[in-house]
Amino acid sequence: MLSNDDNALLAQTGPGTAMGELFRRFWLPAALSSEVVSDGPPLRLRLLGEDLLAFRDSDGRIGIVEPYCSHKLAPLFFGRNEECGLRCVYHGWKFDVDGRCVDIPNVDKSGAEKMKPQVGITSYPTREVGGMIWVNLGPKHAEAVVPELEWTSLPAGHVHLSRWLQRSNYAQGLEGEIDSSHLTFLHRGLKVPVSGITPGLVAIQEDGAPVLEGCETDYGIFYGARRTSGEDQFYWRTTHWLLPFYSLISGTNMLHGRAWVPVDDHHVMTFNYLYRLDRPFTQDEIDSIEEGGFFPPLRDRVSYGMPDGTIIDTYLPRANRENDYEISRDVQRAETFTGIRGVNDQDRCLQENMPSAFGHGPGRLVDRSREHLVASDRAGIMTRRMLLRLARELQNGIEPRAPYDAALYRVRAVAVLSEIADFETLRETHKGETHAVV
Ligand code: FES
Ligand SMILES: [Fe+2]
Structure with a gap:
């Protein structure tokens, strides 16, 4: 048996929980490589309690990003995956696999250039190994390695x-x-x-x-x-x-x-x-x-x-x-x-x-x-x-x-x-x- 405290510690893996922090030290399987194709539809995921969107850009790179546009929080799932980025269909803002905002077409050019660096969305590092897409949601992704199963x-x-x-x-x-x-x-x-x-x-x-x-x-x-x-x-x-x-x-x-x-x-x-x-x-x-x-x-x-x-x-x-x-x-x-x-x-x-x-x-x-x-x-x-x-x-x-x-x-x-x-x-x-x- 486990006490209710230990049980909660074992089972809860959301952001800020002790077990969640442990799991965030590891690279995690997120989806199968075959599920996301270049310029194809994005994939809605939830991992360790966090909602995410996975997509593959025109160059074959994988992005795993927060699923909402930073303009008015429209869901990027309905976006256009085109020319190396995911474009929100509400007002056309576009984000690359690293979460950078690369286009703001409903603002004049100089205003857009100023805004872009400030309105990126969260993006997590990814790997593709063994037919699997892996993601790391934690702070030590640079040191962690995909397990050699x-x-x-x-x-x-x-x-x-x-x-x-x-x-x-x-x-x-x-x-x-x-x-x-x-x-x-x-x-x-x-x-x-x-x-x-x-x-x-x-x-x-x-x-x-x-x-x-x-x-x-x-x-x-x-x-x-x-x-x-x-x-x-x-x-x-x-x-x-x-x-x-x-x-x-x-x-x-x-x-x-x-x-x-x-x-x-x-x-x-x-x-x-x-x-x-x-x-x-x-x-x-x-x-x-x-x-x-x-x-x-x-x-x-x-x-x-x-x-x-x-x-x-x-x-x-x-x-x-x-x-x-x-x-x-x-x-x-x-x-x-x-x-x-x-x-x-x-x-x-x-x-x-x-x-x-x-x-x-x-x-x-x-x-x-x-x-x-x-x-x-x-x-x-x-x-x-x-x-x-x-x-x-x-x-x-x-x-x-x-x-x-x-x-x-x-x-x-x-x-x-x-x-x-x-x-x-x-x-x-x-x-x-x-x-x-x-
Ligand atoms: S909500 Fe995405 S561009 Fe406006
Ligand atoms: Fe069994």
């Missing part, structure tokens, strides 16, 4: 990226990633598959109380969940949580993970990365992924109204709160533990609907003072502790290391069958390995 350096065909909106605080999503015990229940099938079953899957299916051992690292938490597999060996499934919100999950052929980027305190953007080390994805694999093989089938991009009336451009899963995540009670009786189709849909139906600590209704902060955590929740407990400690340290002037050391992020998740019973020996033995088919 393995997928960011692979050829484009080896990586599949997507994003969708989850209507919960980021912490629910993040904690689900590092909760090995729930695999045995939430994601369980009731029938034993006739083919494709591996010893690892059998161990997950049969052992719902894995022994969790882990350690804090400079980049986050590395832990292993140990399950018995047959008479004389263990199935070890290791997972990385990397500051401030990334996961790396082991897999047989495809590795994967997610970034849980806070939109505001009640919404999180889930960035999903799937990648192969051995070869590019085939078209069949991409089709299978996008039809729901690994993450929820998404609707086309929508203009989504936030509860406060602001619109953002985002993707929503087909199964969601409004249709009970398409649960089938018949399937739940006979085929799967939940009766809900996709793995993420299964996670999301719980994470979006937990009871709140402050105010009422879904989307508010979860009341973590009412939890009863057990040994298999250890990874989540370690993660909370580390985030709370780093946020407090930063308040006292102690900088975290991870935002400034991109190489820390060059790690992989491993799943192995082994006779080794302790995590430290396992870690030493499999250092530098990729993954094993188990």
